[in-house]
Amino acid sequence: MTAILSMLPPDWREGTFLGRLDLGEGPVPVLLAGGTVHDMSGAAPTVADLVDLGAFDPAQGSVLGSAEDVLARAALLSPVDLQCIKAAGVTFAVSALERVIEERARGDADQAQAVRGGLEERIGGSIRSVVPGSAEAAALKAALIEDGMWSQYLEVAIGPDAEIFTKSPVLSTVGSGAVIGVRSDSDWNNPEPEIVILSDRHGKAVGAALGNDVNLRDFEGRSALLLGKAKDNNASCSIGPFVRLFDAGYTMAEIENAKVLLRIEGPEGFLLEGESRMAEISRPPLDLLRQAFSEHQYPDGIVLFLGTLFAPTQDRDTQGRGFTHKVGDVVTISSERLGTLVNTVATSRDAPAWETGISALYRNLAARGLIGGRA
Structure with a gap:
């Protein structure tokens, strides 16, 4: 398994990173700042609550230890929890x-x-x-x-209206290091390496992460009405490794000029590499965010996938047939200021089942004394 510390960007000690770890009892919202991991669950039990409160001062939490120590013994989760998972499509020519x-x-x-x-x-x-x-x-x-x-x-x-769709249910995303899934009955599919914006309930962007909007080209190609089946399947959405919060040293301008790199290593020795240059996006990220919030409220905030210009056409097995995933592919998505998101491909049928929904999360939080009510 890839070490969590190696997923962080080179300048990770200079930024503030929001994420979720499991130290054995359940998900813990954390801030990584100055080389130290802070447990923020005393300030707010979920990432959505932290964002809503703007509780981004590590002093509001308790010190868990150095990043080297804590990340070596923790399980890394997707950095978001109660946010709606939205995505913008067809944002590059x-x-x-x-x-x-x-x-x-x-x-x-x-x-x-x-x-x-x-x-x-x-x-x-x-x-x-x-x-x-x-x-x-x-x-x-x-x-x-x-x-x-x-x-x-x-x-x-x-046209004037961007494609904004719901990628995945609340709490269904997986993090870096996890298995990602493609439907077992798809034979033309691909990863979509993207930058993901985290927004509060008011539509204000507070940070960014990397994402993989796994896509089934055969399903959507047969009919756009199959978009839901092409996009939303077990383990088909990964986000991570952490959300880098905006500050004086990391702004929206960094996103607008970022390069997102993709590397796919197949079990048979296949290698595919590519990149997505955000400077080529057809709509500004903040316009996409504005359209996502147009005549809709999201009281727990959203994450918004911004789209990708990468659509792999390199032949894999058969000349002229292009790329499709195989079970065992290792997909690595990286960007200099956001770090590395790495996942291994399985079928959605065989990937670990999604079992922790909203009610299960709140039962866990109550049992740990982080919210009121019965455990």
């Missing part, structure tokens, strides 16, 4: 093209390569050059409709 390719290939990986060449030549440059929701985007839409090239994915790529 490359990902927009890949979604259209899936749609035109009807979810058939064998047809994707033939479709890809023609689409890139006809519309790739056009959608990269316009601002979503602008007059130029509207004119491009009209031209593409006339040419018979329009798609529902292009609507959310360059």
Whole structure:
């Protein structure tokens, strides 16, 4: 198992990191600051409560020990708990093209390569050059409709409204070091390496982490109405290793210029590497956050996946068929200021079952005396 300390970014002693550890009795919200881990459960029993209270001063908690000591004996959990898990889709031109390719290939990986060449030549440059929701985007839409090239994915790529969907239920995300799942009946799927924003109930971004929005290209390609089945399965959403809180040394500008690196190592020796450059995102992260909160309240806050430009097309087994996961793949997502998120692929059927829901969490908190009521 990868040591937790090795998942932290090189400058981890200079930032403040919010996360959740299990030291044997249940989840503990912690702050990692200045090389020391602080138990924050006395200030607030959950990460959602900490964010709501703005309790980001380590002095409000109790010292657990040095990071080297505590992280060596703790289990690392996903750094979020009661937040809604939201995601923005088709936020990069490359990902927009890949979604259209899936749609035109009807979810058939064998047809994707033939479709890809023609689409890139006809519309790739056009959608990269316009601002979503602008007059130029509207004119491009009209031209593409006339040419018979329009798609529902292009609507959310360059139209006024971003695609914002619910990725995963509350408390279902897994952390760095855990198994991630793909459906056992999918044969065309991929990781989606992304930056994830943590927001409070008012829509204010307080920090960021790395995320893997595992995607089933065959399901969504057959029908966009299968998005729920393509996205939301057991262990199909990982976040971690910690949330880096915004401060004078780490701001939204860091996210807007970040590089997110991906490395996939297969059990048969397969290797795939790529990167997602946030500077190429088509909509500013704060605009995506604003749209997520448009006419909706989230009293426990949200995490918002910002999307990726990475859509792997490198052939794995069969020429022209592109990439798909195999059981045993090790997926490593990293970014210089956020650290490393590493997970091993299994089927969602065989991955550890999700068993700790909201009621189980609150029974555990009550038993530990962190909230009132019966255990």
